Amino acid sequence: MHPNSNNAKADVLIIHTGALGDVICALTVIEYIFLQKTLDFCCQGHIAPILKHVPNIRNFFDINHSMMTSVFLSDMYPAVENWLREYPLVLLFSFSKDWEDRLSKYHCNAVRIPPRPPVDEIIHTTQFIMDTLKRQKLVSKNNLRFQDFILQKNNQFNKMAISSKWKTVCLHPGSGSSFKNWPLLKYVSLSKQLKLMKYSVGWILGPAENKMLNLLIQHNVNRDDIIQTNSIQTIMHYLSLSDHFVGNDSGISHLAAYLGMDSTVIFGPSDLRRWHPIGARVKTKPEDVTICSPCFEKGVRQCDHKKCFNSISVSQVIEQVES
Numbered sequence: 232m233h234p235n236s237n238n239a240k241a242d243v244l245i246i247h248t249g250a251l252g253d254v255i256c257a258l259t260v261i262e263y264i265f266l267q268k269t270l271d272f273c274c275q276g277h278i279a280p281i282l283k284h285v286p287n288i289r290n291f292f293d294i295n296h297s298m299m300t301s302v303f304l305s306d307m308y309p310a311v312e313n314w315l316r317e318y319p320l321v322l323l324f325s326f327s328k329d330w331e332d333r334l335s336k337y338h339c340n341a342v343r344i345p346p347r348p349p350v351d352e353i354i355h356t357t358q359f360i361m362d363t364l365k366r367q368k369l370v371s372k373n374n375l376r377f378q379d380f381i382l383q384k385n386n387q388f389n390k391m392a393i394s395s396k397w398k399t400v401c402l403h404p405g406s407g408s409s410f411k412n413w414p415l416l417k418y419v420s421l422s423k424q425l426k427l428m429k430y431s432v433g434w435i436l437g438p439a440e441n442k443m444l445n446l447l448i449q450h451n452v453n454r455d456d457i458i459q460t461n462s463i464q465t466i467m468h469y470l471s472l473s474d475h476f477v478g479n480d481s482g483i484s485h486l487a488a489y490l491g492m493d494s495t496v497i498f499g500p501s502d503l504r505r506w507h508p509i510g511a512r513v514k515t516k517p518e519d520v521t522i523c524s525p526c527f528e529k530g531v532r533q534c535d536h537k538k539c540f541n542s543i544s545v546s547q548v549i550e551q552v553e554s
Contacts, residue, residue, distance in 0.1 A: 240317050240318070241268075241269040241270055241271040241289045241290070241317075241318060242265070242268040242269050242270065242318070242319060242320070243265060243268055243269075243270050243271070243318060243319070243320045243321075243322055244270075244271045244272075244273065244315070244318040244320070244321045244322070245261060245270055245271070245272045245273065245322050245324070246273040246274070246294070246299075246321065246322070246323045246324065246325070246330075246334075247272075247273070247274040247294075247323075247324040247325075247346065248274075248294065248323075248324065248325040248327065248330065248346075249274075249324060249325075249346045250275070250407065250482060251278055251463075251482030251483070251485065251486065252407075252481065252482035252484075252485045252506075253324070253346045253347060253356075254274055254275075254278055254281075254324075255281070255482070255485040255486060255489050255508075256346075256347070256356040256357050256360065256485065256509070257324050257344075257346060257357075257360055258281070258282075258285065258489070259357055259381070259489065259509050260357050260360045260361050260364070262285055262287075262380075263361075263373060263375075263377055263380050264361070264364055264369070264370055264371060264373070265287065265371060266287070266371070266373055266375070266380075267287075267371060267373075268287060268371065269287050269289050270285075270287055270288045270289065271288070271289055271290045271291075271292065271318070272285075272288050272290070272291050272292070273291070273292040273293070273294055273296075273299060274291075274294055275293070275294055276293040276294070276295065277461065277462070277463055278463060279291045279293075279463075280463045280464040280467060281463060281467070281486065281489070284490075298310070298311055298314060302333045302334060302336075302337065303329075303333055307336065307337070311337060312337050315334070315337045315338045316337070316338060318338070319340065320340050320342065320369070321334055321338045321340065321341040321342070322342055322344065322369070323341060323342065323343045323344065324343075324344050324345075324346045325343060325344075325345075325346065326345055326346070327343075328343075330343065331343040342367055342369065344360065344363050344364065344367070345359075345363065346360075347359065347505070348505065350528045350529055353502070353504050353505065354504075354505065355504065355505055355506075355507070355509075356505055356506060357509055361377075381509060381510065381511055382511050398429075398430050398431065398474040398475070399430070399431045399432070399433060399472060399473045399474050399475075400425055400430050400431070400432050400433070400473065400474065400475045400476075400477060400552060401433050401434075401435060401469065401470060401473035401475070401476045401477070401487075402418055402421070402422060402432060402433070402434050402435070402477050402478070403434075403435045403436075403476070403477070403478035403479070403481065403483045403484065403487075404418040404434070404436075404443065404478070404479070405436060405437050405440050405443060405479070405481065406478075406479040406480060406481035407481060407482065408527070410499075410500060410527060411479050411480050411481070411499060411500065411501050411527060412479050412499075413479055413497045413499065413540055413543065414540060415443060415446055415447070416450070417543075417545055418477075419447065419450045419452065420545045421477070421545045421548055421549065422434075422452065424545060424549060425549065425552070428549075430552075432456065433456050433457075433458065433469065433472075433473065434447065434452065434456055434457040434458065435457075435458050435459075435460075435466060435469060435483065436457060436458070436459040436460075437459070437460075437461060438459060438460065438461045440459070444457065444459060463486070466483060466486065467486070467490065470486070470487055470490060470492060471490070473492070474493065475492070475493045475494070475495070475552050476492045476493070476494040476495070477494070477495045477496075477497070477548060477551075477552065478494075478495075478496060478497070479496070479497050479498075479499075480496065480497075480498050480499075480501045480503070480506055484496045484508050485508045485509075487508070487510075488508030488509060488510030488512075488513045489508070489509070489510065491510060491511065491512065492510070492512065493512045494508065494510065494512060494513045494514070495514050495515075495516060495548060495551040495552060496508055496513060496514070496515050496516070497515075497516050497540075497543060497548065498515055498516070498517065498539070499527075499537070499539040499540040499543075500523075500525055500526050500527040500534075500539055501525055501527040501528065502525035502527070502528065503515050503517075503519075503525075504525075505528075514551045514554070516543050516547060516548055516551055517542070517543065523538045523539045525539075
């Protein structure tokens with residue numbers, strides 16, 4: 232979409248340079264904080280379908296749009312300056328000081344927010360963003376408690392009616408890093424046991440996860456039960472057809488929670504205290520950090536015992552699904 236496609240001026244331009252999970256963590260807070268504001272949103276293009284569910288987002292702009300990339304050129308462009316200065320506030324979610332400096336050349340009220348807390352700070356990402364916005368005095372008055380807002384928001388997304396006597400479980404065994412993945416054979420075992428319990432099971436894989444696809448087929452998973460795609464629109468549709476979601480610490484798990492799905496999210500070396508998806512119907516396994524100190528973000532990934540994952544059994548996950 233072109234930045235000039237809607238002549239009405241929004242109150243805030245949000246620019247987020249991060250991946251899916253980071254955007255959803257920020258989006259949950261943004262919706263709450265700016266409930267009475269009109270927003271324009273700029274991020275990676277494939278994330279756009281999610282933004283259609285946010286009623287006060289007026290326009291979406293791809294972060295690779297020429298108007299955005301022009302910000303980084305040495306010359307100042309009047310068209311870019313006129314566009315950005317339409318907004319009373321430009322809010323940037325990024326670690327990049329360069330982004331902040333470049334935007335500040337065009338706009339006197341461009342504010343940069345780190346998209347997640349420092350590695351050694353044990354605070355959930357959404358709470359960190361909320362606290363940072365408060366320190367910047369950008370928080371609008373909102374009489375609705377955040378917990379009540381989450382409950383209300385989740386009720387807006389209704390699962391499609393399915394004429395089937397079997398409940399459907401959607402499994403997403405991948406993530407942005409194989410280090411965060413519960414063993415694939417445990418997912419296969421989970422699938423087999425769920426089918427014995429009269430559940431219908433479907434799978435979501437990313438476009439680059441061909442090795443995982445081949446392993447699933449080798450273990451007699453029906454190819455027709457596997458959706459391999461990078462389309463957020465397709466994934467959202469597939470999730471809407473499911474009763475329950477099971478996945479690792481990943482952007483898709485955050486998406487399922489954001490859509491209000493009944494979800495079980497399996498955590499290993501990443502810290503669930505910082506990253507558990509926000510939603511009224513989300514359970515994590517484990518439920519707290521008890522087995523091993525989370526090491527994923529600290530770069531200490533040399534362990535060979537995998538206690539964090541080995542302590543999570545298939546039967547424990549099935550209990551979460553059934554509950």
